[in-house]
Structures are given as C-alpha cells and as structure tokens.
Amino acid sequence: MGRIIAVANQKGGVGKTTTCVNLAASLAANRRRVLLVDMDPQGNATIGSGLDKDSLEVSNYDILLDERPLEAALQRIELAGYDLLPANGDLTAAEVALMGSAGREYRLRDLLRPKLADYAYILIDCPPSLNILTLNALVAAHRVLIPIQCEYYALEGLSALLDTIGQVQRSVNRGLEIEGLLRTMFDPRNNLANQVGAQLTQHFADKVYRTLIPRNVRLAEAPSHGRPALQYDRTSRGAIAYMALASEMLRRESTAQRSVPT
Numbered sequence: 001m002g003r004i005i006a007v008a009n010q011k012g013g014v015g016k017t018t019t020c021v022n023l024a025a026s027l028a029a030n031r032r033r034v035l036l037v038d039m040d041p042q043g044n045a046t047i048g049s050g051l052d053k054d055s056l057e058v059s060n061y062d063i064l065l066d067e068r069p070l071e072a073a074l075q076r077i078e079l080a081g082y083d084l085l086p087a088n089g090d091l092t093a094a095e096v097a098l099m100g101s102a103g104r105e106y107r108l109r110d111l112l113r114p115k116l117a118d119y120a121y122i123l124i125d126c127p128p129s130l131n132i133l134t135l136n137a138l139v140a141a142h143r144v145l146i147p148i149q150c151e152y153y154a155l156e157g158l159s160a161l162l163d164t165i166g167q168v169q170r171s172v173n174r175g176l177e178i179e180g181l182l183r184t185m186f187d188p189r190n191n192l193a194n195q196v197g198a199q200l201t202q203h204f205a206d207k208v209y210r211t212l213i214p215r216n217v218r219l220a221e222a223p224s225h226g227r228p229a230l231q232y233d234r235t236s237r238g239a240i241a242y243m244a245l246a247s248e249m250l251r252r253e254s255t256a257q258r259s260v261p262t
Helices: 016-029 044-048 060-064 090-099 104-115 132-140 152-171 191-207 217-225 237-259
Strands: 003-007 034-038 075-077 082-085 121-125 143-149 177-186 208-214
Touching: 003 016, 003 132, 016 034, 016 044, 016 082, 016 121, 016 143, 016 177, 016 217, 016 237, 034 044, 034 104, 044 217, 060 090, 060 104, 090 104, 090 132, 104 121, 104 132, 132 152, 143 152, 152 191, 177 191, 177 237, 191 208, 208 237, 217 237
Parallel strands: 003 121, 003 143, 034 082, 034 121, 143 177, 177 208
Antiparallel strands: 075 082
C-alpha cells in the first residue's frame, strides 16, 4: 500500500516544487512507482516535468470538479519515470468552485485513495498559501514533508505551518503526521544557515533529514529545460542530493517496517 505525502510550506520560495519534481524522479530511479500531483495553479511542477501547462486538454481542474475521471488527466513522464497529474491556472477557478460545494476538503482524498495500490508514493506539490487546495492536500495525505530554508523568517513560517497541521489533525485528518523537515538551498559557509539548521535538529531531532539540499546552479537550471536535475545533469550536486534524500526516505521506511510487531 502506497503513501501520500504532501510537500508543503506556507512560505514561498523554499523549494517545494523543486523537491517534488526531483524527489519523484529519484524515487522512480530507485524502482518505486510514483505519482506527482500538481496542486499549485502556477503549474510549476507541470512545467518542470516537461509539459506545456497551457496546452493541457485535461488537468487537475477537470478532476477536482468531477468533470473527467482521474485517468483522463494522468500523464506519463517517460524520461523521469513517474506519472503526473498536471495543473495550470484553471485551478484558481476550481478553488472558487470548491468553496461552495459539500465535502470540498475531501475531494482530493477521495480521488487519490483508490490509487494507493498502484503507487508506492504519491507526492503532492502544494501552493504557497493556506487555501482550499492546500487543505485538500493535507486531508488527502498520510504525511507532510516540509522543505525549509535555513533563515530567520523561515522559522516563523514553520511555526504557522505546524499550527495549520495541528488544526487539520484535530478536525479532518487525525492520522496526519510529519514525514520530515528538509533543509533546502543550504550553504554551509553561512553561519546563520548552520545556526538555524542546528536549532531545527535540536527541536525536531530525527524528523530533520540528514540530507542537505545545496544551492546549485544546475538544479536551478533544470526546470527551464523541463527536466528533473537527475535527467538534466545527474552528476550535479543537486541531483546527487535528491538521490541521497530518496535513499534516506527508503531507509527510514524500511526501518519503520522492521520495528512493527508481527
């Protein structure tokens, strides 16, 4: 049975989409079946996967409003080895339409849960704000992966996100857990980055991934070529870091499974 992981942070520019696209490709390279769900109206995960968001015939919009079945929108990203549920600006209209519908916060969950037998991982790229689309992602997810840039304002954004996760846990998704905190755009020469990183480790302990995602030009260039870094330049520090993250996630999962009493 697969796991649904929402990649979320209410602060923009922390590497959510970069993490989604590159983690999806890295897990696929480890022979895991992966579905990437783009829930951001900007459609950056769609673009970063090599699709033209403006020419989509069927997108997340049609699926969320029950106008087309999920399978009609799925795209196979052959180069990277994962499936994609794409999005574009139409999602903004879906957000407005969902506001007045019954059970609106459960729409994505009801769409994705039947697909858990088909995928080892379903990754959801959330928008950088708390809205009905983000709420749908948090209700659908088993876990939340939080990319965080090691700077002062990021800690304030983290506090707000943790409050939101707590509210979702208490009201609509009691099983929601934190998958882990991922330090992104990390520069070890920056004293503040090291201090914030140490504070995160002190407070969240093993919830903080040991893997650090560095600032990397090739990682930043890859989306403009419509490719994950692993397919754009597999020898780059960014690509290597996301492969390390995938390996760390798989080791955690294996350890957790072994510790479950039989």
